Amino acid sequence: MQFVDAAPRAARRIRYWDRAATEVTKDSPDPDWTVGVLMAIAEDGLIYIEDVVRFRGGPMTVEQMILATAEMDHQTYGLNVTIGIEQDPGSAGKSDAANYVRLLSRFNTRVFPVSKAKVVRFGPFSAQAEGKNVRIKRADWNEAYLRTLEKFPTPGVHDDDVDATSGAYNALKDTPQPKPRAAAAQLGPGSLD
Template identity: 40%
Template sequence: MGRIPGQALWPQAFDTAELACIRQAVGEREWAALYQQNPVPLSGNLFHTHMLGVQEALPAASGPAVRRWDLAATRQSGSNNPDWTVGVKMHHLPDGRFVVADITRLRGDPAQVEAALLATAARDGVGVEIVLPQDPGQAGVAQARYLTGRLAGYKVRCVRETGDKATRAAPFAAQVNAGNVLLLRAPWVHAFMEELAAFPAATHDDQVDAAAGAFAALAEAHPLPRFGADFLARI
């Protein structure tokens, strides 16, 4: 077409600056597919970890928080390399950014996983919503019902996961890549960033799953504003 890549097709409606804001908001994968008509496969570097900020403490006004769990139930023994049970605690700051405040993870049997959930809930307090995955089928329903009962006194939500892992992680990756995600300085930071950098080709992705789920839970509670009539009239 003789058009420079990135040049606005309809500058009267969306100029270059506005398109740049949209690109930052949706992320590179969605931008390539929706705005360049050039869908690309998810093949590493979904998360630009250099965009993550690390700070010493939560701001005084830290906003709502959730603890999202990704559950496994196999102890490590010998040379086996089982999945981790991971609980990611995330805050949604008043300025719109997100903070990963804590990551708890273990490899244990069902009794040890249950004990970790209860201990972490007590440490977080009743102000932190607990989000649990619910696997399809009767066994998943029974597990969700049992754990919800054991966590009586806390706000608990069970969610069914749909779509592949990379698709579920993409909205969280867009916020990471836009510089809207912070981490609290802690011993878990290095392992978390390594897993993000290797996703979706990493051996384990339990921390990514839990973090993406925590972000989704907070984003659902505080949805993006709707487009106004004046904006829609320009399309």
């Protein structure tokens, strides 16, 4: 992947969260991470990893950090950043996702149910990286992020960055790109049906 100083301002963006909720304790010295990947797809189709937030904490800490990150993204990009909340299977996953939609009601928040295996979900992003279509903003999180991606799918290695990355890419890829207003005006009334 190529390193850059910034992504183009004109891009579709999502901050996609893979959530965990376990604090580091004596009984749980290496729990999963909560990871939020800010990804953009520019008009030329290039993919930019702009920011990665990763931390460990209990449910309240996770909620507070996700809300604080949403505020930060809003200050930087306005409402042009979708917040992606991964929904785990079952009724508990639905309830948890609904709670996040309420918590983030001021923002463009979408829920994404998970149904495919991790390796399958990561495949499309991995192919783009192999095709040299991914750029990464230079930052202090780069090394930990890339190390995690490179180790996937090694058993016993945390894959939280992988899940947030594949979730972000698949969400952006599956979201229709809005039609430019100028082109829509040239088509005439009723032609967008």
